[in-house]
Amino acid sequence: MSIRPELPIKNLTELGLPELEALFASWGEPRFRAKQVYQWVFQKGARSIDAMTNLSKALRTRLTDEGYAVGRVRVGRVSESIDSTRKLAIKLDDGAAVETVLIPMGDNKFSQCLSSQVGCALDCQFCYTGTLGLSRHLTPGEIVDQVIVARAHLPEGARITHLVYMGMGEPLHNFDGVIGSLARICDPDGLGYSHRRVTVSTSGLVPQIERLGQTVPVNLALSLNATTDEVRDAIMPVNKRWPIASLMAALRAYPLPPRRKLTVEYVLLGGVNDTDADARRLGDLLRGMAVRVNLIPWNPFQGPGYDRPAEDRVHAFHRILDAQGFTVTVRVTKGLDIDAACGQLGERPTAA
Numbered sequence: 001m002s003i004r005p006e007l008p009i010k011n012l013t014e015l016g017l018p019e020l021e022a023l024f025a026s027w028g029e030p031r032f033r034a035k036q037v038y039q040w041v042f043q044k045g046a047r048s049i050d051a052m053t054n055l056s057k058a059l060r061t062r063l064t065d066e067g068y069a070v071g072r073v074r075v076g077r078v079s080e081s082i083d084s085t086r087k088l089a090i091k092l093d094d095g096a097a098v099e100t101v102l103i104p105m106g107d108n109k110f111s112q113c114l115s116s117q118v119g120c121a122l123d124c125q126f127c128y129t130g131t132l133g134l135s136r137h138l139t140p141g142e143i144v145d146q147v148i149v150a151r152a153h154l155p156e157g158a159r160i161t162h163l164v165y166m167g168m169g170e171p172l173h174n175f176d177g178v179i180g181s182l183a184r185i186c187d188p189d190g191l192g193y194s195h196r197r198v199t200v201s202t203s204g205l206v207p208q209i210e211r212l213g214q215t216v217p218v219n220l221a222l223s224l225n226a227t228t229d230e231v232r233d234a235i236m237p238v239n240k241r242w243p244i245a246s247l248m249a250a251l252r253a254y255p256l257p258p259r260r261k262l263t264v265e266y267v268l269l270g271g272v273n274d275t276d277a278d279a280r281r282l283g284d285l286l287r288g289m290a291v292r293v294n295l296i297p298w299n300p301f302q303g304p305g306y307d308r309p310a311e312d313r314v315h316a317f318h319r320i321l322d323a324q325g326f327t328v329t330v331r332v333t334k335g336l337d338i339d340a341a342c343g344q345l346g347e348r349p350t351a352a
């Protein structure tokens with residue numbers, strides 16, 4: 001199977017405003033109709049053409065008769081953690097499945113973690129999704145649809161205020177799909193999110209980091225996880241292609257909008273990358289950059305033989321970076337009991 005899914009052009013979730021305008025112009029419909037449909041799909045989250053009540057009956061019938069539909073994804077199993085994190089299994093229309101996670105941030109606000117690929121090709125050794133391999137990229141519509149369908153699974157009155165591309169897949173490997181989804185997500189006539197509230201994470205695809213910076217002013221998070229090429233080569237094979245020095249150069253060149261910081265994610269693996277020397281080297285690598293460091297004590301799953309670091313190790317690591325003047329947070333692990341924490345996404349085989 002090709003990793004590039006065919007864009008179903010008869011699915012309104014896959015069409016941008018220019019494509020809708022061209023379609024309606026070819027039908028002799030006024031231009032504003034295209035915007036109405038676009039707003040129904042992306043702003044109001046309509047799940048059927050019949051729900052678009054300000055369109056004439058004739059236009060709704062024509063759309064249906066020509067084979068158009070809305071939405072490509074369905075929500076399957078919903079798991080809720082004791083900490084109120086919600087994991088949604090997302091079924092795609094070719095039978096593939098991904099997961100998306102709603103993470104409570106307090107005040108009835110949620111951050112949503114989006115998937116960009118079915119599986120992942122990058123094979124990071126500490127990540128469950130990496131064990132699945134890559135089946136295919138998601139389309140722009142499938143990425144945006146995760147946000148639209150998740151709204152129905154929020155508690156009463158809650159909102160999704162932040163979006164992070166940190167679910168299944170390496171977002172920058174599916175560059176076109178992610179950029180296409182951002183066009184809808186950050187469009188005031190679409191989902192209307194400010195770029196400031198959207199973060200794209202990467203394991204370190206250097207050329208695409210540069211392209212992203214030139215294309216759209218979203219926040220960037222780098223999943224670094226090691227301070228020497230030797231360790232990073234071992235836990236993140238992508239490092240053999242783009243080693244730490246090239247990554248740091250790409251980060252320093254990233255065109256960060258004023259008053260914003262890059263995020264550097266650092267998964268702490270007990271006895272692998274969590275020594276005092278690692279913390280000092282991390283400080284050396286990041287010195288002078290506008291960054292916040294997010295330490296993530298590893299979330300276990302069966303297989304790779306790593307250990308979650310001891311709490312005093314996490315504190316020591318934190319203290320060393322803090323003393324060097326960095327903004328450092330330790331990620332509060334959420335959704336661990338439902339396999340929704342960082343690096344745990346992906347359907348588990350069911351017991352026979």
Ligand code: SF4
Nearest residue numbers: 120122124127130169
């Ligand atoms: S950490 Fe991200 S890039 Fe690495 S294997 Fe997992 S999903 Fe892929």
